[in-house]
Amino acid sequence: MHLIIRATGAGAGMLSRLLAKNPNNLYDRMEKEARVRIVFTASSEEEAEAVIYVTPDPVELVKGASSAHNDITQYINDREFVVSSLFCTYIRSALGTALNGKTKEAYLPWVERKLALELTFGPVASNLPDRTLEELFTALGYEVLVERGDAEYNFVLKSRSSVRYIRLKGMQTLQTALRQLFVLIPALDDYKHYYISDDEVDKIWRYGEGWLENHPQRGLILKRTLRFAGAIRQYDSLMKSSDHLEGTQAPDEASGGMAEEEALSPPVASAAAEADAAPKVRLNDLRYAAIADVVEQLSLRRSIVDFGSGEGKLSARLASVPGVREIKAVEPSATAQLRAIERFAKLEGKAGVPVPEPVTGSLFYYDESLRSKDVMILCEVIEHIDEYRLGRVMDTIFHEYAPGTLILTTPNKEYNEVYEMDQEEMRHGDHRFEWSREAFAAWCSRWTEAYNYSVRLSGIGEFAQDYGYPTQMAIFTKEDTL
Known part of the structure; x- marks a missing residue:
């Protein structure tokens, strides 16, 4: 993982300073179990x-991981190689002077001077398409070149690969350019290796000052860096507070002679605050509730198979549905299963509540014990299959498992536009x-048409005109059970 900073023309020699x-x-x-090296390949x-090269210690990367000894993905992943939030953490100390603009007094005027910069970094593993990736930087005035590796393939893997190298060219101050990278690199990678705290919100606000508030992809950036609605609201509050301090007016100018507190009557202010603070139900919870409702309405619901059960949240919820006596929670990940077992243990001893049975399995491996159950559920599973x-x-x-009812949910692609x-x-x-929806x-x-089932389609979540529901649900019923 590397970042190359190149300056040319007037003031280029100030880069090292x-x-x-x-x-x-x-x-x-x-730095934090990674070797950080900086070498100047040109200096006039x-x-x-300046070439900034980071080599993490692969052993330290997995130490203390919650998945230790349970999941092979802690060893087979790209964190050791790609430019991500980890990379930014490793190099922050080395670039602290430039990030904070706290150089020697003689060089302070250059902190605000724009230089002809070329920034090259990678590899970046991003699920964003090239066009969106380019828009993140062109909106800031950069020329953008997205490249893939030199490996030769005889098939489409190269064009579909999420791994890319990015080169930016533009006139910008070094401090602003680095701050933009420290915000946008984690947004590209969409993976934070640490807890998103108040400090992280404050960092995004500080590093984004002067450019993020007006960025056309601001919503996408905040969603992928702060992730949670509460953190994004906190960022927005900081922005509003900043705007208020910058544009403070006298009471009579701001509200026609009324004090600020009187400009909005208490009942209205209270209602507005309550509406703003009202928690929004997560789509995942809405899915579980909808599936539980469907199961509860079935005449045959004694035995259930929850395929791709993950940490067991849906299985645990289904255990409270009256009439359910057996739940097989099928999941291939050992880490997720351990968490599910902890969740299921809390159900033990509750009268009339069956404890779900964890089953290690996959849709690609046939399991005789899952045949002929009353209900089989694939909640957000099929889209993970080619x-x-x-x-x-x-x-x-x-044909083989032949459940009485199959409940299947999957994302509605059209609704992505709402997001x-x-x-x-x-x-x-x-x-x-x-x-x-049509597909x-x-x-x-x-x-x-191919099997002895009928189907009923519905949706889950908040309906949007022209786009439907965020989640699509199909309920297949075996004809001889009607």
Whole structure:
């Protein structure tokens, strides 16, 4: 993982001074279990180039991980190689002088001077399409070049790869350019390796000052850096407070002679505050509630298979549905299963509540014990399967497992526009596809024609005109159970 900063033309020689690094010396430090090196490959008054190279300790990366000894993904992942929030954490100390603009007094005028900069960094693993990625930087005045590696493939893997190298060119102060990278690199990667606290909100606010508030992709950036609605609201509050302090007026100017507190009557202010503070139900919780409602209305619901049960939240919820006596929670991840077992243990001893049985399994491996159950559930599962493999999977479900009722949910691609997502973007990096309502209905129709099932389609979540519901749900019923 690396970042190359190149300055040319007038003032280029100030690069080393603004970075507070001697261009004749190699900077070599250990920062948070990673080796950070900075070397100047060019240093003159007309051209300067600093290469920042980071080598994390792969063993330290997995120490203390919650998945230790339970999940192979702690060893097989890209965190050791890609430019991400980890990379920014490693280099923050080395670039602290430039980020904070606290250089020597003689160089302070150059903190606000724009330089002809070229910033190259990578590899970046991002699920954003090239066009969206480019828009994040072109909106800031940069020329953007997105490149992929030099490896030669005889198939489409290279064009579909999420790994890219990014080169930016533009006139910008070094401090602002670095602050933009420290906000946008985590947004590209969409993975935070640390808890998002108040300090993180404050950092985004400080680093984004002067450019983020007016960025056309501001919503996307905040969603991918702060992630949670509460943190985003906190950021917005900081912005409003800042705007208020900058534009403070005398009471009679601001509200026609009324004090600020009187400008909004107490009942109205209270109602507005309550509306703003009202918690919004998560879509995942709405899915679980909708599925539980469907199960409760079924005449046959004694035995249930929850495929892709994850940490067991849905299975635990279904245990409280009257009439349910057996739940098999099928999940391939050992880490998720351990968390599910902890959740299921809390149900032990409750009268009339069956404790779900964790089952290690996958849709790709047939399990005789899952045959002929009353209900089978695939909640947000099929989109993680390659479409060309879906036919065999569904044949196993309908023909071999033959549940009385199959409940299937999947994202509605059309609704992504409500989330202001790019047309090519998917809601999760592991999604192999996302279907429109028409495509989903066509697949469901194909399955009912091939197997002895009827289907009823519905939606889950907040309805939007022209886009439908965020989640699509299909309820398949075996004909001989009608």
